[in-house]
Amino acid sequence: MTETPILLQRDGAVARLILNRPDKLNSLTLGMLVDLSAALTDIDGDDTVRAVILTGTGRGFCAGQDLTDHEAMDDTRAVRSVVERHYNPVIRQLRSLPQPVIAAVNGVAAGAGCSLALACDIAIATESAKFSNAFVNIGLIPDGGGSYFLPRMVGQARALGLSLLGEPIEAKTAAEWGLIWRSVADTDFTKDVDALARRLADMPTAAIGLIKHAINVSGHHSLEQQLAVEAELQAQAAETEDYQEGRAAFLEKRKPRFIGR
Known part of the structure; x- marks a missing residue:
């Protein structure tokens, strides 16, 4: 596993939070959620940070919960605790940060990874990215705020379709439905994300x-x-x-x- 699964980088007034397990499509472990929460706490207390980018390394944004994370997944009685103690605080932090948070979705955003992207203020995705509310495929329900964000963003009919079928949609469709701000060509992605972050960092x-x-x-x-x-x-x-x-x-x-x- 990557030694540093959560990277926090600074470029002037912009902080970049990077999910850094590219070999696992940046799927989440409990340790990653702890580190992500700590990084968000640091950003919240730093008034020199004026915009935040959340993205992933490699070809995926986040494939959701790592199902091989035995601490989180083996004891079914602990599932509620995992959601309440690890996922919910991160979602609350993302929503309450005073700085604008950009989800730079560079690839697949599935399950909890999709919820993580939707919790951000503005989501921009590569045209090749896909969004999947795939919890039902393993017999679970959307968490990480997924059941809250989806119907408010796309309406109940589409929220139920995405949640009950667990099928992925392309970034272009996600933008047309209002799930994300926009999709951009893969070749323009980094440039457009950086320009958006700099623009927000220059705002009040x-x-x-x-x-x-x-x-x-x-x-x-x-x-x-x-x-x-x-x-x-x-x-x-x-x-x-x-x-x-x-x-x-x-x-x-x-x-x-x-x-x-």
Whole structure:
């Protein structure tokens, strides 16, 4: 097994989290989830990070849970604990990070790997990538937030079709259905992902975190509740230096120079 199955690399204000078990299509072990959670904690506490990329090494993004991980899979009584103690915290961390998180899906995203991609804020995939909600193929249900994200993204009919049949769909279809932001040619993938990350890193980080929060809670609220959320978060955004810069740049007809606070 790769000695360092989770890599954390920095390029200026962009942090790149890499699932690094290419020989196993980056399938997840409990140890990887622990390391991924620790890396997300480090990013959360680092205000110099203004955009995050989550991707995989080799020809796969993530093939899901490694079924040969005996600690996770041999004792069926421990399955609930694995989900609650290892998967759920990572999903919550991805959703609550103040920085925008890009899922750079460079190949197959199956099972928990698909859920991991959907938990990110923006997913961009190579045209050759495939998405598979394949839990049913081993007699399990979608976890990692899969049963939450899918119907909200593609509607109940498609969510049930993907979940009950466990069949993969191509990246182009995933984009047409609204499962991901877009698919791009394999040859343009790295360039387009890097450009997207740099663009997000140059934007007002505080406002992005507040936008994420507003959209994430909207599905549970009435219109009146969400209007109240918007008023509260807008007041917070208006207190930031980036708002002052954005307003000044608009009035002066120049490009804003956001500093991320």
